Structure formats: structure tokens, C-alpha cells
Amino acid sequence: MLFLKNRSKFHIVFFKSRIKSSSGIGILFGLIAQMAIDPEYQTPVIQMINKLLLFIPIGMLFKILIEEIDNKDRYYFYYNQGITKIELWITSFIFSFSYYFIFNLIFTICRHSLRLIV
């Protein structure tokens, strides 16, 4: 249990240090995709934000890919704890999908609440 607790700290650090930039990359991709699908901006804003959030895990994939090409040696901090980069990538995707599901849930609740109020 202590072993897992110690390792999870490093996984969280890895995820936290990448989530901001990967969200940026993901949302940018999302906006481009949205513009291509709906050039006349007819999708409701809440629905659009909801769709954009789906691009966060995709942004994480791109961020990791860019890092892999740019500098492969940034994993020694984790290697010294016995953690492989595959483990870090898997947990980051799980975390970013969880991130998406949590936000998606919040938006769904908000949307339903608004409908009820209206």
C-alpha cells in the first residue's frame, strides 16, 4: 500500500506538469475540428465546450509525442524511482480521461439544472 502511495505521487506530478499545456493543445485541435464541422457556429456553446473537453486526452497524446521527439531524456527523475515511461503514459491517459468524464458530468448536470430552472 505504501509502495503504491509513493509511486502514485510521481504519476500525479507527471500528469500535473503536462495537463495545462496538453489541454491547450487539445482545445486548439478541438476548435479547428469544430470549425471544420460547423463553420457557421450553430452548435450551442455548452455542447461545444463539452466536445472540446474530449480533446484533452488527445492533447496529452500530442504533448507526449512532442516530448518524445524533442527530448527523450526527461524521464530520469521517474526512472530513479523504478517507474517506466510506459507506466507514466498509461496513467496520464487514464487521468486525462477521468478529467474529461468529471467535466462532462459537471456540464451535463449544469445543462439539466438550467433546463429545470427555465
Place this chain on the structure above:
Amino acid sequence: MQTQLEVDSVMKMYGETTILADVYLSCFPGDIIGLFGRNGTGKSTLLKIIFGSLKGDRSCIRINGTIQKHGAYRSSLLAFLPQDGYLLPELSLAKCVELLLPKEHRKDFFADKHLFKIRRSKVSEMSGGEQRYAEIKLILWGKAPFILLDEPFQGLSPIVSESVREHIKIASQTKGIILTDHNFREVHKCVNRIMLLNDCYLKEVREPSDLIPFGYYEND
């Protein structure tokens, strides 16, 4: 089971060029092994192969009798200080220490004139020498019984180098240490075994004077 790091039959080629051939090395707690060799002889490559972050064309790494098939670092019995550093630039030194050292050692770690003032600084805000010193100390204070140091004296002032040598000596009481540095005079001051990488082969050197034919101490 005896605590021992054993590196056997390491071979590495880059294209047609052989860098390492049949390298054998064993390291016990108490050993401070200085790895010597000219630029491009494969010292850093050898350390990375031992650690497991680089695959050798052939290699066998055993720690405490167990063969490390998928990268020795996964056993957490090995720690490595790479040439370009390893601390995360976005974290503060205090946060790095919190992550890497047990609670009971943190206070003692910062009872150090070189580190106390910069404990709240981010790694990216620290000077190259400060960062190097913090990294070396963190590695040496860690749990791993075997430590690989690639260019530990790089960018350190003579005073800080002296502190590093002191930390290496203290750590070697319970750990086995392998280090390589172009500043061979600094290395000589703290090692108790010398190994030379020359023409792809690694051999043990008994006396520092045996290094003279290989270009060391030529001008002394």
C-alpha cells in the same frame, strides 16, 4: 545473498563502429569506482546500459544475483545521475526533496550551507552548480544501494566539489558507486578503484601511474 552489482558481456555498436565489447564489471558496497576514458569511448553509454535506459546489443546485468531483464532501474536498486541533470525544472527544491527523501531525512538534508538558502527556489531558477549539487546529494541520500554518476563534478566550484567528494565517501559506507568525469584529478581524490575504457574494452588499473601511457597526468 551478497549485495553486488555485476555487469557482464556488454556489447554496443553504433552502426559499424563497436563502442563496447565484452565489458565486465562488478561493484560492491564500499566501492567507489572511477571510470576513465577519452571522449567517445562509451563511458556514458556503459552507465546508461547498466541503468537500463539504453539497450545494449548484448548485456547481462545482475543485482544481488538476480538478472535484470527489463532495465535494472525498475528494481529501484540502482540510481543514475545523468550528464544533463534529472530534477524537474517546474518543481521547487523543497518539493523535489519531499518526493524523493523520507520525512526523517529532509531536515538534515537542508542543514547544508549550499542548499538552505535555495530550498524554496524552483529548479529552473537555480544556477547550474546549485542544481548539480542538489541532484548529487539527493541521489546519494536515496535508498538505492548502487549509484551511477555521470560527470558529477561538471560545473561545480572547488569548494562544492570538496563537499561532493565528502558526500560520496559517506555514501560509499553503505553503497557501491560508479562515477565518470573528465576532471580526473577530482575523481582520483575520492575513488578506491580505477577502471579504464580503451579500445572498447574495460580494464582495471591498479596504480594511477598506469594511466600515464593513456594520456593522463602527461603534463605533471
